Amino acid sequence: MKKYLLICSVALAMNVNAQATEGINYQAVVRDLTGAIIANSPIGLKLVIRQTTATGTIVYSESFAPFSNDFGLVNVVLGQGTVISGSFPTINWGADAYFIEVSADVAGGTSYSLLGTQKMMSVPYALYAKTSGNQFSGDYNDLTNQPSIPTATSQLTNDTGFITNPNDADADPTNEIQTLQLMGTGLSISGANTVDLSSIDTQLSEAQVDAYVANNGYLTTEVDGSITNELQTLSVSGNNITLSNGGGTIAAPAPVLNNTGGRISICSGNTAGGAGWTVYDATTIRLIVSTAGCAYTATPRYFTSIGGLGSHFELIGADAIYSPSTTSFTVYVKKRDGTALVPADAVAGSWYLNWQGIGN
Numbered sequence: 001m002k003k004y005l006l007i008c009s010v011a012l013a014m015n016v017n018a019q020a021t022e023g024i025n026y027q028a029v030v031r032d033l034t035g036a037i038i039a040n041s042p043i044g045l046k047l048v049i050r051q052t053t054a055t056g057t058i059v060y061s062e063s064f065a066p067f068s069n070d071f072g073l074v075n076v077v078l079g080q081g082t083v084i085s086g087s088f089p090t091i092n093w094g095a096d097a098y099f100i101e102v103s104a105d106v107a108g109g110t111s112y113s114l115l116g117t118q119k120m121m122s123v124p125y126a127l128y129a130k131t132s133g134n135q136f137s138g139d140y141n142d143l144t145n146q147p148s149i150p151t152a153t154s155q156l157t158n159d160t161g162f163i164t165n166p167n168d169a170d171a172d173p174t175n176e177i178q179t180l181q182l183m184g185t186g187l188s189i190s191g192a193n194t195v196d197l198s199s200i201d202t203q204l205s206e207a208q209v210d211a212y213v214a215n216n217g218y219l220t221t222e223v224d225g226s227i228t229n230e231l232q233t234l235s236v237s238g239n240n241i242t243l244s245n246g247g248g249t250i251a252a253p254a255p256v257l258n259n260t261g262g263r264i265s266i267c268s269g270n271t272a273g274g275a276g277w278t279v280y281d282a283t284t285i286r287l288i289v290s291t292a293g294c295a296y297t298a299t300p301r302y303f304t305s306i307g308g309l310g311s312h313f314e315l316i317g318a319d320a321i322y323s324p325s326t327t328s329f330t331v332y333v334k335k336r337d338g339t340a341l342v343p344a345d346a347v348a349g350s351w352y353l354n355w356q357g358i359g360n
Helices: 125-131 206-215 343-349
Strands: 006-015 023-031 044-051 058-064 073-078 082-086 098-105 113-119 180-183 186-189 194-196 234-237 240-243 248-251 256-259 265-270 284-290 301-307 328-335 352-359
Touching: 023 098, 044 073, 284 343, 284 352, 301 328
Parallel strands: none
Antiparallel strands: 006 023, 023 073, 044 058, 044 098, 058 082, 098 113, 180 186, 186 194, 234 240, 240 248, 256 265, 265 352, 284 328, 301 352
């Protein structure tokens, strides 16, 4: 009946010193698949060390041919078997994780069957210390060729202006520390004198100011003798915006026309605040809104809303469209209580219309 090898317990121990060969004691109990001990039998054993993972790079492998004892125990020393590959002394145990892979032949030969792989859970510290023996211990006194460290200021070379003698001329190392203080026009330094700054005039004269601004392109005189005629006023009339004092007039942008892709087009715009309002009668003002920029071919449906800085909530009829055409419409506004309403009221409230036309 064929026997099977089962490693059911493992013990690792260190065996390394300066005189002895390096190694790790490895012990296992050999049983068959029924759990019976395989005693006093030759066992072919192969141990492999893999780096990083259980299937990682093989850094060392070797074989053994031990006999199990009366209790089924086999004892070998990893690192002292027959080398298959690698070098046991050069393994850097502190550089990575390592795994031991076990294969065996219960007939004592070399037809090994893989039994399993397990991580070496603790670093072989003696081997790790051996590979780290030439590193700095952390103690300065362990260094060779120690540099000389000065222990007194007199040992320093005074070539950078440092004071190497703590006793200065008056034997007081603190009286060179001074403080500045300004009181009125007097500037004082502690332990010394005071300077009167009253003779220093920091205020520029009128001529100096004029010379400064003139040299930097600023106006210093009025050519026409008037300091107010540079002030100008903006005004709006219909779609035109004018700047006073000959500043010129420009036309406001035409209303925006959005073509939706069919026969219906949407055109929208708004009037300037307070602009364009005229008297209709004693209690009513009106605003004629130009929509010529929309280029309607037929009278569209217009919609409006009124806005401003205030008081427009008192108005009625702001959403009523009168005299609509392809190029304009009219809006009439009057107060609810029937009292007089004039264009100046629209200017004061900055009333304006938002409008939208839908058509062809």
